[in-house]
Amino acid sequence: MKKGLIGIELGSKNLRIYSKEKDQILRLKNVIALTEDSETAAVGNEAFSMYEKEPHQIQIITPMVHGVIGDYTNMRRLLAQILRRYLRKLKKYEFYMAVPSDITGVERRAFYDLMLESFRSVKEVRLCPKPMADAVGLGIDVGAPCGNMVINMGADTTEISVISLGGIVRSRLVKQGGSQIDQWMISKLKRNYNIEIGMKSAERLKLLYARREEEG
Ligand SMILES: Nc1ncnc2c1ncn2[C@@H]1O[C@H](COP(=O)(O)OP(=O)(O)O)[C@@H](O)[C@H]1O
Ligand SMILES: [Mg+2]
Numbered sequence: 001m002k003k004g005l006i007g008i009e010l011g012s013k014n015l016r017i018y019s020k021e022k023d024q025i026l027r028l029k030n031v032i033a034l035t036e037d038s039e040t041a042a043v044g045n046e047a048f049s050m051y052e053k054e055p056h057q058i059q060i061i062t063p064m065v066h067g068v069i070g071d072y073t074n075m076r077r078l079l080a081q082i083l084r085r086y087l088r089k090l091k092k093y094e095f096y097m098a099v100p101s102d103i104t105g106v107e108r109r110a111f112y113d114l115m116l117e118s119f120r121s122v123k124e125v126r127l128c129p130k131p132m133a134d135a136v137g138l139g140i141d142v143g144a145p146c147g148n149m150v151i152n153m154g155a156d157t158t159e160i161s162v163i164s165l166g167g168i169v170r171s172r173l174v175k176q177g178g179s180q181i182d183q184w185m186i187s188k189l190k191r192n193y194n195i196e197i198g199m200k201s202a203e204r205l206k207l208l209y210a211r212r213e214e215e216g
Helices: 044-048 072-086 105-118 130-137 178-193 199-215
Strands: 003-010 014-019 024-029 032-034 040-043 059-061 092-099 122-129 148-153 158-164 167-174
Touching: 003 130, 014 072, 024 044, 032 044, 032 072, 040 044, 040 072, 072 105, 092 105, 092 130, 105 122, 122 130, 130 148, 130 158, 130 167, 178 199
Parallel strands: 003 092, 092 122
Antiparallel strands: 003 014, 014 024, 032 040, 032 059, 148 158, 158 167
């Protein structure tokens, strides 16, 4: 049986799944919505569309916190549903998972177990440090004997790393990211103009502004 190759990144905000076979990246919100009885109401983008609009019977959960698994049970439920939709049941898959570089042994184990428990036909699970995956993805010659600084800004973390000779020389995880900018915008609008907006609108505004700056 031919095996498939899948790359996974579990971000605090976005979940990305790469399929080598399809040469496609599936990007969706890493969010799950639960009912009062703790049943799954929705996952991914559908769950995110309920965020800031939900009645009290529905709870929206982001299972990843600062790059590590904060809520194991719900992360497993979310990932299992997405993989079941996206992958073929009978095929064996090899998974490469990008994980933060400075995690504890227990956190590593949790990533590993999560993968094994989320999908039936797992042939193999390999964990890859995120800065290394970023550098390779950017086309940097990671094996060269010189320092390459990689900065990955996510929603609630920023990881700054230096890569040389195929390894990570230094890495620091700062527990602040893009959501902090959204939060600053919310506070500023409230304080200066008495306008109240939510996190979703703040992010949309920020991205619009960033795009305008890029386009000049
Ligand atoms: N062009 C951009 N300019 C500024 N911030 C951006 C831009 N594109 C995305 N972001 C921000 O990056 C963060 C998402 O990064 P991502 O790596 O997808 O999240 P995570 O890995 O934490 O799930 C969000 O806060 C988003 O608003
Ligand atoms: Mg990220």
